[in-house]
Amino acid sequence: xxxxxxxxxxxxxxxxxxxxxxxxxxxxxxxxxxxxxxxxxxxxxxxxxxxxxxxxxxxxxxxxxxxxxxxxxxxxxxxxxxxxxxxxxxxxxxxxxxxxxxxxxxxxxxxxxxxxxxxxxxxxxxxxxxxxxxxxxxxxxxxxxxxxxxxxxxxxxxxxxxxxxxxxxxxxxxxxxxxxxxxxxxxxxxxxxxxxxxxxxxxxxxxxxxxxxxxxxxxxxxxxxxxxxxxxxxxxxxxxxxxxxxxxxxxxxxxxxxxxxxxxxxxxxxxxxxxxxxxxxxxxxxxxxxxxxxxxxxxxxxxxxxxxxxxxxxxxxxxxxxxxxxxxxxxxxxxxxxxxxxxxxxxxxxxxxxxxxxxxxxxxxxxxxxxxxxxxxxxxxxxxxxxxxxxxxxxxxxxxxxxxxxxxxxxxxxxxxxxxxxxxxxxxxxxxxxxxxxxxxxxxxxxxxxxxxxxxxxxxxxxxxxxxxxxxxxxxxxxxxxxxxxxxxxxxxxxxxxxxxxxxxxxxxxxxxxxxxxxxxxxxxxxxxxxxxxxxxxxxxxxxxxxxxxxxxxxxxxxxxxxxxxxxxxxxxxxxxxxxxxxxxxxxxxxxxxxxxxxxxxxxxxxxxxxxxxxxxxxxxxxxxxxxxxxxxxxxxxxxxxxxxxxxxxxxxxxxxxxxxxxxxxxxxxxxxxxxxxxxxxxxxxxxxxxxxxxxxxxxxxxxxxxxxxxxxxxxxxxxxxxxxxxxxxxxxxxxxxxxxxxxxxxxxxxxxxxxxxxxxxxxxxxxxxxxxxxxxxxxxxxxxxxxxxxxxxxxxxxxxxxxxxxxxxxxxxxxxxxxxxxxxxxxxxxxxxxxxxxxxxxxxxxxxxxxxxxxxxxxxxxxxxxxxxxxxxxxxxxxx
Numbered sequence: 001x002x003x004x005x006x007x008x009x010x011x012x013x014x015x016x017x018x019x020x021x022x023x024x025x026x027x028x029x030x031x032x033x034x035x036x037x038x039x040x041x042x043x044x045x046x047x048x049x050x051x052x053x054x055x056x057x058x059x060x061x062x063x064x065x066x067x068x069x070x071x072x073x074x075x076x077x078x079x080x081x082x083x084x085x086x087x088x089x090x091x092x093x094x095x096x097x098x099x100x101x102x103x104x105x106x107x108x109x110x111x112x113x114x115x116x117x118x119x120x121x122x123x124x125x126x127x128x129x130x131x132x133x134x135x136x137x138x139x140x141x142x143x144x145x146x147x148x149x150x151x152x153x154x155x156x157x158x159x160x161x162x163x164x165x166x167x168x169x170x171x172x173x174x175x176x177x178x179x180x181x182x183x184x185x186x187x188x189x190x191x192x193x194x195x196x197x198x199x200x201x202x203x204x205x206x207x208x209x210x211x212x213x214x215x216x217x218x219x220x221x222x223x224x225x226x227x228x229x230x231x232x233x234x235x236x237x238x239x240x241x242x243x244x245x246x247x248x249x250x251x252x253x254x255x256x257x258x259x260x261x262x263x264x265x266x267x268x269x270x271x272x273x274x275x276x277x278x279x280x281x282x283x284x285x286x287x288x289x290x291x292x293x294x295x296x297x298x299x300x301x302x303x304x305x306x307x308x309x310x311x312x313x314x315x316x317x318x319x320x321x322x323x324x325x326x327x328x329x330x331x332x333x334x335x336x337x338x339x340x341x342x343x344x345x346x347x348x349x350x351x352x353x354x355x356x357x358x359x360x361x362x363x364x365x366x367x368x369x370x371x372x373x374x375x376x377x378x379x380x381x382x383x384x385x386x387x388x389x390x391x392x393x394x395x396x397x398x399x400x401x402x403x404x405x406x407x408x409x410x411x412x413x414x415x416x417x418x419x420x421x422x423x424x425x426x427x428x429x430x431x432x433x434x435x436x437x438x439x440x441x442x443x444x445x446x447x448x449x450x451x452x453x454x455x456x457x458x459x460x461x462x463x464x465x466x467x468x469x470x471x472x473x474x475x476x477x478x479x480x481x482x483x484x485x486x487x488x489x490x491x492x493x494x495x496x497x498x499x500x501x502x503x504x505x506x507x508x509x510x511x512x513x514x515x516x517x518x519x520x521x522x523x524x525x526x527x528x529x530x531x532x533x534x535x536x537x538x539x540x541x542x543x544x545x546x547x548x549x550x551x552x553x554x555x556x557x558x559x560x561x562x563x564x565x566x567x568x569x570x571x572x573x574x575x576x577x578x579x580x581x582x583x584x585x586x587x588x589x590x591x592x593x594x595x596x597x598x599x600x601x602x603x604x605x606x607x608x609x610x611x612x613x614x615x616x617x618x619x620x621x622x623x624x625x626x627x628x629x630x631x632x633x634x635x636x637x638x639x640x641x642x643x644x645x646x647x648x649x650x651x652x653x654x655x656x657x658x659x660x661x662x663x664x665x666x667x668x669x670x671x672x673x674x675x676x677x678x679x680x681x682x683x684x685x686x687x688x689x690x691x692x693x694x695x696x697x698x699x700x701x702x703x704x705x706x707x708x709x710x711x712x713x714x715x716x717x718x719x720x721x722x723x724x725x726x727x728x729x730x731x732x733x734x735x736x737x738x739x740x741x742x743x744x745x746x747x748x749x750x751x752x753x754x755x756x757x758x759x760x761x762x763x764x765x766x767x768x769x770x771x772x773x774x775x776x777x778x779x780x781x782x783x784x785x786x787x788x789x790x791x792x793x794x795x796x797x798x799x800x801x802x803x804x805x806x807x808x809x810x811x812x813x814x815x816x817x818x819x820x821x822x823x824x825x826x827x828x829x830x831x832x833x834x835x836x837x838x839x840x841x842x843x844x845x846x847x848x849x850x851x852x853x854x855x856x857x858x859x860x861x862x863x864x865x866x867x868x869x870x871x872x873x874x875x876x877x878x879x880x881x
Contacts (some may be wrong), residue, residue, distance in 0.1 A: 012049070012064075015077070015110035018103055020048050022064035022076040029075035030322070031289045032112055032120045032158075035063055036128030039083045048078035051125055056271040063067050063123075066273055071289070077112065079103060083127055100135040104142075104152065114153030115402065115430060118352075120158045121288055123281065125268040126247065129167025129220075130200075133207040140210055154354065156214060157382055162290035163281055164220030165268040170251040171200040199253075218255025219284045222247065227273055228264040256284075296350045296383030298358055300343035305467050309460050309495070310341050313451065317345060319569040320449050321453050326423065327433040327448035331440050333592030333606060334537050335496025336453045338436035339408050345434055346406050353404040353432070356380045363411045363540070365541075368418050375405070375422075395425070404430040410437050411544065416446050438541050440590040455493030455606075462488050464495060468502025483514040490521045492607035497521070497534060504528035521608065524615035538612050548578040549587055556594060557613020559719050560603045565740075565764075568599035568809065572763040572785035573739040590759060617672075671700040673719040676713065734758055739783075742766040767792070779803035785830075787811070795819050795841075802827035808854075811835040826851035833857035 013021040019034075019494055037051035054062045063076050070620040081099045107113065113120045124132040136156070143152040156333070211218060226243040246264035255722065260267065260277050270278040278435055285848060307314070317328055328345075330338040350356040357379045365371040376395060379386045403426050407419060419642035456464065465488050470476050474486060487505075491497040501517060504527070508514065520527035524535055542553060552574055560570045567585075588594045595604040605613075657750070711734070719740045734741070739761050759780035779800035787804075790813040802824025808831060812818060818839045826848025834852075838861055 008285045008560045016106040018079050018081055018106040019110040019112070020078050020080065021110075022061065022078055023068045024075055025068070029118060031071060031285070032065070032071040032077060032118060033067065033285065034107070034120065034122050035076075035078040035124065036114060036124040036127050036131050037078070037080070037083065038124075038126030039085050046080070047083060047290050048080040052078070053269055054271065055266055055269040062270060062278070066278065067282070067285070071285060074285075074289075077110065079106070081131065096130060096134050099131055100138045103131065103135055104139055104155075108151045108155060113158035114151060115158070118154070118158065119160040119289060121160060121285060122162045123165070124162070124167060125165040126167055126264065129162075129164040129169075130203070132162055132164075133203055136210055137203065137206045141623060145541065153382070156210075159214065159216060160681045161217035161219070161284060163284050164218075164252070164254060165277070165829070166223050166247045166252055166264050167254075168200060168251045169204050169254045180275075204254075215282070217288050219280065220252065220254055220257050221262075221267060221280055222249050222252035222257065222259050223264050223267050224249070224259050225261065225263040227265055243683075255843050260618070276393070296356060296380060297385055298350065298356060298378070298380045298383070299347050300358060302340055302347070303467075303499070303598050304631075305464055306337075306340050306344055309456060309464060310337065310344060312342055312802075313341065313453070314348070317451060318348060318485070320434050321345070321349065321434075325383050325447060325449055326429070326431060327419070327435065327446060329443045329446065329448040329450045330434070330436045330453050331443065331450055331592070332438070332453035333609070334438055334540055335494050335534070335608075336455060336592070337495045340495070341453060342406050342408055342434050342436050346404065349432070350380075350404055351383065353402045354382060355398055355401055355403040357404070358406045360408045362407050362415050363409045366412070366414075368414050371407075371415065372420050398422075398426050400428050401426070401431075402428055404434075405431075406434045410435050410442065411439060413445070414443065416442060419446065429489075438591050439544070440592075441587065442590075447540075456495060456498070458488065461491060461493050461498055465491065465498045465502045468499055469505045471506070472829065477509065479511050480509070480514060483511070483518070487514070487518055487521070490518060490607055494606060494608055496537065497608055500528075500530065500533045504530075515531065522611055525613040526606050535612055535615075539607055539616075540614070541593055542616070544591065544594075545587065546651075548580075549584050551578060552584055553588055553593055554613055554617045555673070555719075556588070556603050557605065557610050558617035559675070559721075561605055561610050561613075561720075563602065563675075565602065565721075566600055567603050569740065569764045569786050570603060572808075573718070574761045575785070576739050576761055576783045623785070668713050669715040672716055673712045674714065674717060674721070675719075676722040687737075708774070737761055740764040744768045766790075774798055774801065782806065785809065789813070789815055791815070792821060797822050797825070799824040801825065804828060806830055808832045809837050810841050811837075813837045815839050816841060820844070821846050821849075823848050825849065827853060830854055833859075835859045837861045 013024070015021050016218070035048070035052060040047045040050075049061050052061050053062050054060050054066075060066075063078065065075055067074065069427040070849055081103060083099075121131045135157070139152050139156055143156065195694075210216070223246070226245050226375070228243050249259055258276075258280065260280075262277060267277060272278075281560075283392070285609045286480055317330075320328055330341055331599075332338050343358070346356070346358050357375055359371065359374055359378060362371060365374060403422075405419075405422060407415060410416065410419075415435075419435065423431070423433065433448075435443075435446070435448070440450065462484070465484070469484075487501060491501060501521070505514060505517060517527055518531060519525065526535070542550065545553060556570065558568075559565075571585070572579060574584075580586070585594075589596045593604075593605065593609055597604055614714065642836075643817055711720070715735050716737060717735045717739055720734065720738055721742045722729075722738065722744060723742065736758055738758055741762060741764070742760075743766075759782070760775070762781055763783050764786040765781070765784060766786075766788040769792065771789070771792040773794050773796055774797055776798045777800070778798060781804060784804055785806050786809045787807060788811040792812075794815070795817045799822045807828050810828075810831060810833070812835070814837065816839065819841045823846045825846050831852050832854050833856060835857075836859070
């Protein structure tokens with residue numbers, strides 16, 4: 001029907017006998033667009049090019065030059081087939097059926113429709129539209145008869161839309177015999193097309209049924225002007241001129257259709273990129289460039305707001321999955337949204353892969369056999385679940401087929417080994433694998449791109465919480481409005497907590513319940529079944545720790561976190577207590593139990609993990625062992641007035657003052673950490689009894705009595721942090737296991753600490769007391785790494801001070817009487833930082849000061865800072881304080 005002018009070949013690649021590549025993006029394409037030409041009058045023309053020449057002043061094959069500018073990721077193809085209206089020994093003798101059959105094989109050979117994630121859009125002009133319809137109908141019949149022909153099935157499933165330029169869906173009244181003339185050497189093909197037009201209704205009926213079944217999008221344009229063309233008259237071999245409407249609107253109308261002010265030939269030869277016939281096509285390509293035809297059976301359920309909350313990361317991960325590597329790992333603490341993000345990715349991508357499988361909670365499957373059986377029973381093909389069996393499917397079918405596999409919450413090496421085995425057996429470069437994991441260390445052996453799933457920002461946190469607590473159109477009352485930011489802040493950006501707490505508070509209108517909920521987050525209480533819904537899930541990572549790693553986590557949560565102590569001081573203590581190695585702390589980081597901070601920073605962790613750690617440290621799940629002295633752990637009935645020797649003999653008290661004395665009791669000897677907060681009102685009773693509040697900052701509303709003898713009874717005490725004034729006799733009562741000691745008060749010497757054997761375990765010492773001297777036995781502190789002195793009265797240090805083999809950090813503040821440092825000071829081989837603040841009497845550094853080879857930080861203030869010319873030479877990082 002269409003009679004375009006002849007055109008010489010341009011730069012193209014021939015992929016098969018009939019398929020030419022007009023444009024290749026150079027990377028894995030995201031879309032295939034295939035053009036089908038109409039009838040041709042010349043045997044010498046190249047119809048796959050000449051049909052699509054622009055009609056403007058600059059002639060070009062517009063699919064080759066225009067479309068790539070708007071769709072740079074698309075591969076542009078054009079097919080050539082016998083469509084001559086006159087006969088010759090080589091042309092004009094095929095019919096539509098044979099053309100469609102030949103083209104199907106050639107398109108498959110060119111990999112068209114063989115990547116389920118790459119959609120295919122077919123564009124046909126006139127007779128080319130009929131070729132497309134016949135090709136699809138025959139492909140469907142062939143696939144129905146030969147179920148094993150997966151290539152044809154893939155092609156049909158990959159087609160997302162078809163655009164028609166002037167196609168006679170319902171036949172044509174004028175078919176190249178205008179005014180009764182006949183064509184010279186009329187082609188059998190022409191006669192076949194006449195018959196086809198007469199029977200176009202049946203082809204259209206078959207095709208439209210396929211459109212409904214495969215959910216293809218259909219659009220097109222039709223002509224409104226008659227076409228002028230010249231033909232060779234058979235009788236006189238002369239030229240006849242005719243103006244005819246080749247395909248009337250009634251025959252061309254199908255799908256999203258418009259009539260344009262063009263004739264049959266110019267319809268597919270736009271003048272410019274602003275021509276409506278071109279704009280209509282590009283709009284169609286834009287709306288159908290993603291294959292969303294299939295709705296797989298294994299779509300995952302996700303919260304409505306999930307897409308908007310994770311939109312940026314979702315786009316970033318999808319981009320990586322498009323370009324490689326094959327595996328992506330989502331890492332983060334429990335409840336941060338790894339599984340939700342994996343579900344979103346799976347839903348977005350699953351329609352683009354031939355085989356898909358989503359395996360939740362791999363942590364429940366401890367061996368390879370369990371997870372292998374789960375994968376085999378959960379595999380889907382083209383969105384439909386497979387049944388394993390000899391005649392149904394076999395895992396070997398996956399070989400070199402596109403696969404999207406998600407393994408959620410992998411937690412051991414066998415899971416990684418299984419995935420690596422799947423990758424090896426699948427052996428397909430276009431397959432993709434997504435895993436979620438709490439432990440970054442497990443991912444080290446997996447060749448993957450690791451994404452850390454971050455917490456939600458305050459704005460997103462509020463939106464998520466409100467969506468559960470006050471679903472539209474509900475609005476919070478003014479009395480509850482003030483609690484929203486408090487609870488959202490306490491949730492600390494963790495989606496799981498926001499969801500659980502929001503759901504619990506959904507129908508709660510009493511302000512007291514909201515207050516109770518806020519307290520529950522502080523103390524890891526079981527309100528509204530939080531034990532099952534929140535705390536148990538967060539505890540999973542803790543349960544994976546080794547025994548010493550658990551001790552470190554509990555210390556970090558219940559004592560060091562959110563305190564003035566730095567990570568380096570915690571590590572110093574752990575080296576003594578647990579034989580600490582850096583790999584243990586790294587394990588906690590890998591499991592997202594703590595944040596990754598430098599040693600000069602305070603230990604930080606998520607609010608809910610800290611609350612959970614405090615609860616665990618208070619006896620939950622630890623066999624009744626108590627780590628911290630709090631009003632909750634030590635009942636009010638235990639105080640100085642009823643203290644007696646039975647306590648020392650093993651009497652236990654419950655964590656819950658209202659329960660029996662035998663239920664998870666806490667003996668004072670089991671207390672590990674004691675903090676007496678600064679600024680607390682002190683009641684002194686003969687200097688033997690102190691009254692204080694808030695040993696743990698979160699618990700500051702209670703007061704309780706503590707006799708100094710109580711400290712002496714804490715046989716397992718490891719951390720004593722007192723920021724309040726204490727009497728000198730405390731030093732003589734300290735247990736031998738103390739590794740961290742901060743004292744304020746009348747402590748005037750360290751002899752008692754050495755004499756009672758404390759020196760062997762002490763790793764961190766912070767004294768703010770009027771010490772008049774340091775004993776020569778100071779060298780017995782062999783494990784001491786951090787030492788801080790403030791407002792001490794000593795004038796010099798003993799030579800033995802230089803015999804502290806592990807001392808790394810040393811600070812003197814306001815020691816105004818200190819005149820000199822011993823020459824042996826240069827023997828502190830591990831000293832890394834030294835701070836001298838307002839030590840006004842200190843005039844010079846010892847000669848051997850230059851021997852401090854490990855010194856990295858030196859800060860000096862006072863008179864010495866003005867005269868210390870050597871400091872910058874000794875330590876490049878020296879600065880006046």
